[in-house]
Amino acid sequence: MHELSIAEAIVERAAETARLHGGGRVTAVRVTVGELAGVVPDALRFSFEVARVGTALETARLVVRDVPARARCAPCGGEFAVGSPPSMWCPRCDGLSRELLGGRELEVTAIELEEASG
Amino acid sequence: MCRVVDVRRAVLAKNDTLAGALREELAGRGTIVVNLLSSPGSGKTALLERVLAHTSARGVPTAALTADLATEHDARRLARSGVPVRQVLTGGLCHLEAAQLRAHLEGWLPAGTRVLYVENVGNLVCPASYDLGETLRITLMSVTEGEDKPLKYPTAFGLAHLVVLTKTDLERAVGFDRAAFVRNVTGVNPGVEIAETSARSGEGVESLVDRVLAVVRGAAVHRPAMAAAAHAVAHANTHGPDGDHALPLGDPAGRLP
Numbered sequence: 001m002h003e004l005s006i007a008e009a010i011v012e013r014a015a016e017t018a019r020l021h022g023g024g025r026v027t028a029v030r031v032t033v034g035e036l037a038g039v040v041p042d043a044l045r046f047s048f049e050v051a052r053v054g055t056a057l058e059t060a061r062l063v064v065r066d067v068p069a070r071a072r073c074a075p076c077g078g079e080f081a082v083g084s085p086p087s088m089w090c091p092r093c094d095g096l097s098r099e100l101l102g103g104r105e106l107e108v109t110a111i112e113l114e115e116a117s118g
Numbered sequence: 119m120c121r122v123v124d125v126r127r128a129v130l131a132k133n134d135t136l137a138g139a140l141r142e143e144l145a146g147r148g149t150i151v152v153n154l155l156s157s158p159g160s161g162k163t164a165l166l167e168r169v170l171a172h173t174s175a176r177g178v179p180t181a182a183l184t185a186d187l188a189t190e191h192d193a194r195r196l197a198r199s200g201v202p203v204r205q206v207l208t209g210g211l212c213h214l215e216a217a218q219l220r221a222h223l224e225g226w227l228p229a230g231t232r233v234l235y236v237e238n239v240g241n242l243v244c245p246a247s248y249d250l251g252e253t254l255r256i257t258l259m260s261v262t263e264g265e266d267k268p269l270k271y272p273t274a275f276g277l278a279h280l281v282v283l284t285k286t287d288l289e290r291a292v293g294f295d296r297a298a299f300v301r302n303v304t305g306v307n308p309g310v311e312i313a314e315t316s317a318r319s320g321e322g323v324e325s326l327v328d329r330v331l332a333v334v335r336g337a338a339v340h341r342p343a344m345a346a347a348a349h350a351v352a353h354a355n356t357h358g359p360d361g362d363h364a365l366p367l368g369d370p371a372g373r374l375p
Contacts, residue, residue: 002244
């Protein structure tokens with residue numbers, strides 16, 4: 001359950017950004033989680049509710065955007081979903097792809113701040 | 119009123135930055151870290167006992183740090199090899215992070231150490247996400263765990279620089295399907311090498327140590343496709359509107375001995 005550590009890092013990062021932008025309540029945090037990031041979105045949502053307590057994110061929503069894992073096959077030039085269970089073997093030509101195009105993302109993309117002036 | 123602030127920053131950027139700095143600092147002292155990941159019971163400690171003995175018998179200053187949720191059993195086992203060993207109890211935490219490792223090395227890691235083996239917490243999920251500043255990441259599994267394990271734990275196997283199969287002396291007894299295993303490993307980590315070992319018979323241990331020592335001497339390590347993808351993300355982040363808040367590694371007084 002390292003999602004709690006991940007959630008704490010998200011809260012820390014979002015709170016720091018909120019401070020840099022004049023403080024105020026964070027109403028939402030948007031994160032991108034790749035299929036191969038090694039993070040379970042449901043466990044992350046649960047952990048976020050624990051990690052946000054007592055911070056500027058106390059009432060913030062966690063908005064998760066899932067990114068599917070995709071690869072490009074050098075032998076046939078096709079792109080394909082790496083899928084689950086994941087495989088870099090091309091479903092079209094059975095060539096081995098060495099190029100993952102996406103799916104490893106784990107990032108805070110934006111926060112939504114309530115203006116201090118209301 | 120509400121406004122949106124772009125962040126575009128990897129969640130684990132802080133750990134990655136600390137890990138990168140630790141790697142550089144250790145490299146400056148001639149030390150490389152070998153990070154060992156596996157499930158509990160894969161034979162990691164038994165193999166490491168052998169590896170430590172072999173590495174140090176070749177006159178290469180070696181040390182080991184072992185992490186567990188509880189008990190100091192592993193440290194006692196590893197210490198029999200005669201190399202300096204440190205036990206880290208994570209108190210329930212399922213993985214090691216770079217900052218933790220750094221804190222444990224401070225004041226302990228003997229000067230002149232060339233290879234530091236880090237036996238991560240037995241777990242194939244959480245430790246996979248945390249760079250510890252290693253130069254070589256090895257993911258191990260035993261033949262008893264089943265040839266589809268790389269598919270079940272794609273991050274752990276996908277980010278490995280080297281995959282080590284253990285307990286090969288049991289291969290026939292458990293009907294291990296080697297061809298399927300190789301295909302599964304390759305499917306999550308194209309091009310990664312697989313080393314086969316048996317801590318019981320000693321088979322493959324010398325050749326594993328050869329690989330590690332080659333890296334100590336500066337041999338290039340395999341570059342996993344998954345790591346390349348993660349790097350692209352991290353790199354994109356440095357151009358985000360919020361800039362890259364690289365963390366300095368503290369003051370010189372906090373440096374390792």
